[in-house]
Amino acid sequence: MGILSFKIILILLIFLVSLGIAAYSTYGERKVAAFLQDRLGPDRAGPFGLLQPIADGVKMLMKEEIIPAVSDKILFILGPCIFMMTSLMTSAVIPWGTPVHIGNSVFNLQVADINIGVLYIFGVVSLGVYGIMIGGWASNNKFGLLGAVRASSQMISYELAMGMAIIAILLMSNSLSLNEIVAQQKGMNWNVFYQPLGFLIFLVCAFAECNRTPFDLPECETELVGGYHTEYSSMKLGLYLFAEYINMFISSAVISCLYFGGYNFPGLDYLSTVLSPNLVSLISVGALFTKIFFFIFFYMWIRWTIPRFRYDQLMKLGWQILLPLAILNVLLTGGVLTFLK
Amino acid sequence: MSQTIFYILASLSIISALFVVFSKIPIYSVLWLIVCFFTIAGHYVMLNAQFMAIVHIIVYAGAIMVLFLFTVMLLNLNKESEPHKRTYLKFAAILSAGVLFLTLLAAFKSTNLTPYQLPEVNEVGYIQNVGIKLFTDYLLPFEISSILFLSAMIGAVVLAKKEK
Known part of the structure; x- marks a missing residue:
């Protein structure tokens, strides 16, 4: 098998897994919410309500597609796509x-091992705001525009602190390649033990970047009806809601890789001496997904525990607390690395 | 192969840049400018400078253009609200644009056009090499530009404080 065909299969697999996990996150969210509020949650479609995401998907696709007459049609469609x-x-x-x-060849379970992987993630995250902004503006609705403006200012504010938290990690690992950063956290040598403050800052910023509670002000129902997707219906709305869950999945994966050792787990070295490499690979993928599922659960746990911030509180937290803390963290890391090593 | 990619990228950058100028709706201009930045980032990748490319995207497409889009959306510019410009201002604009055009023409006249050649595989664009260059050979300009950024930041804070 050539490297190209392997990569294409890997991309397809990741794509399908992302969609599947996002679909079952919607089910998981409702089950977790029900559990936390002492209810039953969805239990009608299939055993334990397991077919609920499929029913929801069919419902979304079958709904009437409405594009407002006063909207900018091209951008209205482009928004959810982006x-x-x-x-x-x-x-x-x-x-x-x-x-x-x-066969005789070894393949990395990574689509692209670029030498600036961390910066790539950061770049893509900073582009995420365009989908919301374009959609919110193109619907030509005051609530939509307000939601879009809120989303973009929130994302720009929290990107700064997020970048600073990442810089502390880069100082420690001396590399921008995500593969390298994960490989350095062998066994239980996880970054979270060296960077507890950085991890906390990154986690809060990840919540804000994903527009999850307590930072879901762009779609604050009590003030903005539906926020940036007020005018959207049918599968376009579905795409917006669905992409939020994919964001949650991917950001959980990034948190696991940067702070919790990615696919590493204690005993990986021992297992690779006794088991066949492919089996070890499968177990390591399982380890990574265990961490990812924990963080997805954590996202839901927070959502049903902590109420939403007020907008000025959100800005204050971002600029006056998280950013100075993140800069302090960078200084501390740099100082420790210079004087203690 | 890479020559073809270069020509496709180059024509895309020029076309998107033209759309920036000729779009009637300001939002479209901003969006075309973002497309233009992406094609320029593509050129950086072709030059084996991935670090420059991704920083270009983060800084320009990810931060500056978001603020541009933000402002244009809030102002909601259209034909009716366009301010009427004075005649002498228009003349000054035409004059300065003409001077710029002349300068560009003069600059191009003295260059001899050679066919496009891909640089040999070099590692100047890699982040370690960029960093080493910046902190040894170009330390003074680097520090001066950082002071410039600092003064701009302080200026912005002062301006924002004034309104209270």
């Missing part, structure tokens, strides 16, 4: 597991 695309793009640089052996 949002979906940017949320799927990040998965390209994530190392999903240890290399697999097929």
